[in-house]
Amino acid sequence: MIELFSLSNQIKKAADSVNLNIAKGCMGQSKAEFKRLLTYSVRSGLEVVSCLFMASSRNYITELEFKRLYSEYEQLCKMISKLKASL
Template sequence: MAFKFEDLRVWNLAIDLSTEISVLIKTFPPEEKFVLSTQIQRAADSVALNIAEGSTGQSNPEFKKFLGYSIRSGIEVVSCLFLGKKRKIISEEDFSRLYNSYDELIKKIQALKNSI
């Protein structure tokens, strides 16, 4: 693998979850296209993007800072999940599955951050 982030399990998990969010937002109604769907996708993408950006050519303190950004983006995704559930555009099943997945991802990113 050419880049350090490609070997990081948290990056791979973030990529997988961002893809799941992409599939989910295809079910959103048209009026949410430029509202919640855009926000949740950008936040989901940002989790992986910040891990990648911070891992390559950065000092350990700088990498930790980017992991912090990644955690915040994950929390933003979770908040968007709550909004979608409240608006009745995300099912309880999808909410629970993604909520638990992001909870696990955020814990793993925090553990990585603490290990640096």
């Protein structure tokens, strides 16, 4: 179960990183810096998705949970990418 703890901890860190990078970018940064931080946010979102694939393949989460979470992160990454493109 150490592996399960490590994987869930990695998911939490990556999910937090999505939010934290967006927050950092909103703090009066230049457009270029905000875009850079949004790129980091998307990368962290993709890290969450990668961890979800591992969790699913190891039967730590159900197929239904995987599909729901994957869909939510796919949508989130698309929204962040669109925000970045609008700057």
